[in-house]
Amino acid sequence: MNKPSLPQGTRDFGPEVVRKRNYIFDTIRNVFELYGFQQLETPAMENIETLLGKYGEESDKLIFKILNNGLDNPDKQKQVKEDFQKVLDGKSVKGITERALKYDLTIPFARYVAMNHGQLTFPFKRYQIQPVWRADRPQKGRYREFYQCDADVVGSNSLLNEVELANIYHEVFIRLGITNYELRINHRKLLAALAGICGGADKMTDITIVIDKLDKFGLEKVKEELSQKGLNKKQIDVIEKYLSIKGSNPEKISQLKKLLGNSETARKGIEELEFILNSGLTPDSYRDHDSRLTLDPTLARGLNYYTGIIFEAKATEEVKMGSIGGGGRYDDLTGLFGVPGIPGVGISFGVDRIYDVMEELKLFPADVHVGTQVLFFNLGEAESTKAFELMQQLRNKSIRCELYHENVKFDKQFKYAEKKKIPFAVIIGSKELEEKNCTLKDLRKGEQQTLSFEKLLSFSFQ
RNA sequence: GUGGCCAUAGCUCAGCUGGUUAGAGCAUCAGAUUGUGGUUCUGAGGGUCGUGGGUUCGAGCCCCAUUGGCCACCCCA
Numbered sequence: 301m302n303k304p305s306l307p308q309g310t311r312d313f314g315p316e317v318v319r320k321r322n323y324i325f326d327t328i329r330n331v332f333e334l335y336g337f338q339q340l341e342t343p344a345m346e347n348i349e350t351l352l353g354k355y356g357e358e359s360d361k362l363i364f365k366i367l368n369n370g371l372d373n374p375d376k377q378k379q380v381k382e383d384f385q386k387v388l389d390g391k392s393v394k395g396i397t398e399r400a401l402k403y404d405l406t407i408p409f410a411r412y413v414a415m416n417h418g419q420l421t422f423p424f425k426r427y428q429i430q431p432v433w434r435a436d437r438p439q440k441g442r443y444r445e446f447y448q449c450d451a452d453v454v455g456s457n458s459l460l461n462e463v464e465l466a467n468i469y470h471e472v473f474i475r476l477g478i479t480n481y482e483l484r485i486n487h488r489k490l491l492a493a494l495a496g497i498c499g500g501a502d503k504m505t506d507i508t509i510v511i512d513k514l515d516k517f518g519l520e521k522v523k524e525e526l527s528q529k530g531l532n533k534k535q536i537d538v539i540e541k542y543l544s545i546k547g548s549n550p551e552k553i554s555q556l557k558k559l560l561g562n563s564e565t566a567r568k569g570i571e572e573l574e575f576i577l578n579s580g581l582t583p584d585s586y587r588d589h590d591s592r593l594t595l596d597p598t599l600a601r602g603l604n605y606y607t608g609i610i611f612e613a614k615a616t617e618e619v620k621m622g623s624i625g626g627g628g629r630y631d632d633l634t635g636l637f638g639v640p641g642i643p644g645v646g647i648s649f650g651v652d653r654i655y656d657v658m659e660e661l662k663l664f665p666a667d668v669h670v671g672t673q674v675l676f677f678n679l680g681e682a683e684s685t686k687a688f689e690l691m692q693q694l695r696n697k698s699i700r701c702e703l704y705h706e707n708v709k710f711d712k713q714f715k716y717a718e719k720k721k722i723p724f725a726v727i728i729g730s731k732e733l734e735e736k737n738c739t740l741k742d743l744r745k746g747e748q749q750t751l752s753f754e755k756l757l758s759f760s761f762q
Numbered sequence: 763g764u765g766g767c768c769a770u771a772g773c774u775c776a777g778c779u780g781g782u783u784a785g786a787g788c789a790u791c792a793g794a795u796u797g798u799g800g801u802u803c804u805g806a807g808g809g810u811c812g813u814g815g816g817u818u819c820g821a822g823c824c825c826c827a828u829u830g831g832c833c834a835c836c837c838c839a
Contacts, residue, residue, distance in 0.1 A: 308830075358837060361763075404839090432839085437763080439833060446839065509837090601838095623839065650839030679797080714799030729797060743799070 309436070309444025316669070321447075323668045324476065324651050324658070325429060328449045331471045332427040335464055337451050340426040342408040348392060348400040354407045354636060356505075356604045364401040364433045364444075365392065401433040405450040406605075406633070406646060413454055413644075414637035422455030422642075441622055441653045450627075452646030454634070459572055462609050462629065463579045465647045466593065469613055469625060472649065477663040480616040481624070483592060485576060486599035488607050488628070489569030493560045494542055498535035507531075507539070508600035514543055515598070542597060549577050549595045556597065572609060607631040611647055615657045624653045671700070673761045675717045678704040679729040687728045690738070690753060699761055717743055724761055 306312065313321060329339075351363055371380050383395035402408050405428045413424065429449045436442060451468060453461045466483060473481045495504035506529045514522055519540065526536050538559070545555045553574060560566035573595060601610045608629030615624055627647030634642045658664055674694065676687040684703060691701045702722075704713045717725050727739040738756055741748035751759065 305830075356837090362837080434838080436838070437836095438831085442838070448839065626839070648839070653839055677797090709796060710798050711795070712799095716799090718799055725799085727797075731797080739798090741798075746798095746800085748798080 307444070309438035309442075311443065311445075319668050319670065320658075320664050321651065321655060323664065324654055325447075325449070327475050328472050328649055328651075329427070329429065331468055331475065332449075332451050334471075335425075335451070335468055337425045337427040340409065340412065340428050341430060342402070342405070342412060342428070344401060344431070345399045346402050346408055346411065348394075348398055350411050350637075351400050351403055351407060352392060354605065355403060359403065360392075362434045362436050363403050364435050365397040366399040366401065367397055368395070368399075371396070402430075403434060404432050405430060405448050405648070406452065407636075409450070409452060409646075410633040410644075411637055413642060414634040414639040417634070417639050417642065420455075423453050423461070424455055425451070425453045427451040441656055443652055447651040449649040449651055450646055452644055454642050454644035457643050459575050459609075461645050462572075462576050465611070465627065465645065466576065469611070469647060470592070473613070476654065476658060478615060478624075478654070478657065478661070481592070482594055482614050482616075484594045484596040484599050484612045484614070485573065486596055486610050487569035487573050488610060489565045489572075490556065490560065490597060491600060493563040493566035493569065494539065496563060496565065497560070498538055499531050503529070503531070505604075511539065511543060511598050512600040519543060545597050549593075552595045552597065553577070569608075576609065601626060601628060605630045605633055605636075608645065613649075615661075622653065623650070624657060625649045669721065671720055672702050672722045673699055674701040674724045674726055675713070675720075675722045676701060676703040677710070677713050677725060677727045677729075678707045679727070680707055683728050683730065683733055686733060687726065690726070690728075690756060693757055697757070714743075726756065 332339075345366060348363075348365060352360055370376070379395060383393040386393045387396050409426065409428060413420065427450060429447065431445050431447050433445050436444065438444060451465065453464075466485075469481075469483050473479070491508050492501065492504055495501055495507050498507065507526070510522055510525045510529065513525075522543070523536050523540065526539060531539070541559055545552050545559070547555070553570060556566070556570055560570075577593065577595060596612075599610060599612055601612060606628035608631070610628035611626060612623045613625035614622075625648055627645070629643070629645035631643050632640055633644055634640070674691075676684070676691050678684045678687070684707070687703055691703055694701050704716065714725070716722075723742065723744050725741045725743055727741065732738050732750075737750050737752050739748055740751050740756060740759065
């Protein structure tokens with residue numbers, strides 16, 4: 301018998317970890333609901349054509365495909381073998397696989413909206429907290445199964461939504477104690493305008509991918525790669541100017557206007573960025589701390605469907621972690637599913653990464669640990685019957701209790717309480733039973749007192 | 763998908779240029795202690811050294827393959 305193991309990149313979560321994760325989930329959920337979002341759930345798997353081609357070519361390879369059942373049916377052998385040959389050639393074939401695990405929450409949401417747009421009240425504000433799967437190779441902060449927490453607004457072009465979403469980021473991170481985060485924003489239209497000047501719209505993907513690497517590889521390497529992509533000296537010069545835009549947010553805006561101001565597309569993008577940056581609705585702290593909400597012209601984001609404002613949230617530099625959240629506006633996501641004209645904007649939190657950041661910065665409050673408050677010692681049949689009765693009454697008062705499972709010596713029962721960090725022990729032995737009282741010991745202080753049963757039931761257990 | 767590093771007790775690790783019976787700390791269990799835990803002391807259990815093959819008189823150590831983990835690239839949360 302082989303040792304049991306987990307699939308690569310997946311994890312079990314023990315009780316301690318689940319508590320901490322729930323703390324994050326609850327915080328995010330509360331903020332989402334505070335802002336008027338309602339929860340949606342979609343299946344773990346989707347029809348494969350719902351997902352393929354939505355994220356870009358590279359990402360299609362990272363979608364987990366589910367093998368069809370019944371491939372061993374003798375009547376189908378010939379067809380299956382032909383289909384499988386196509387799979388070997390890198391194609392996705394319905395005869396072999398027609399379902400896949402979802403890759404993110406946005407596309408399934410768009411599918412849902414496309415299917416139900418007749419019934420929905422717009423703007424539709426939904427949030428979704430579910431696992432997604434990527435066949436990526438695991439490494440730091442990257443797993444094959446991980447949770448996303450998304451909030452999206454569809455059916456509204458208003459930039460108010462962007463402002464709201466930026467506020468949600470702020471509120472969540474502050475509540476979690478991640479006070480040193482940075483929310484970077486940019487606009488796809490700036491990148492489109494830049495591409496328009498430098499080699500045409502079809503170069504946009506290449507350009508965005510390359511400039512996204514600026515902070516990692518530096519300017520020279522970026523210029524080198526642009527040259528390899530077929531851009532000429534003049535075009536690269538423009539991009540260099542674009543990349544060297546620095547300073548406060550207003551300073552960057554004015555430089556962008558100078559560089560791209562001739563382009564109608566860019567002007568629209570800059571206007572929208574200015575609206576967000578200057579919005580009186582953002583918390584005061586944004587304006588006090590310019591670095592919190594930062595205009596970053598080099599921010600690109602890989603996902604193809606973004607068309608407007610894009611967001612990315614990062615923790616402080618000292619925590620070497622990729623982005624802990626991202627999002628943006630898309631003009632026409634449901635158009636992919638035959639229902640055009642529904643724009644949307646959304647954000648996503650990466651809970652697994654937020655967890656790692658909080659662990660590293662020791663941000664979990666001590667009281668996320670909510671275990672048993674009271675352990676009733678088991679000192680015999682008559683004794684434990686009384687203990688059981690009292691325990692149930694305490695439970696009715698929402699005090700978390702348990703009765704030790706067998707009558708063993710004190711030593712063991714104390715050590716059990718110790719290990720489970722149970723603060724109180726209630727001892728009812730033959731002596732107490734006779735005197736109709738009990739011994740209550742505070743294990744943190746090492747102090748104990750004798751209480752009547754009535755007193756025990758009204759004790760606060762703090 | 764590409765590259766680098768690693769794999770020894772439940773956990774963290776030691777184990778010399780290949781040489782007798784593979785060690786430590788922590789954890790676990792038992793006892794000192796049948797109504798008072800955390801400390802202490804004593805003892806015990808626990809390993810086909812990730813897996814499969816090879817070289818050798820002899821392999822935890824060397825070689826090949828394989829699986830898994832970590833890290834980086836691509837990409838991303």
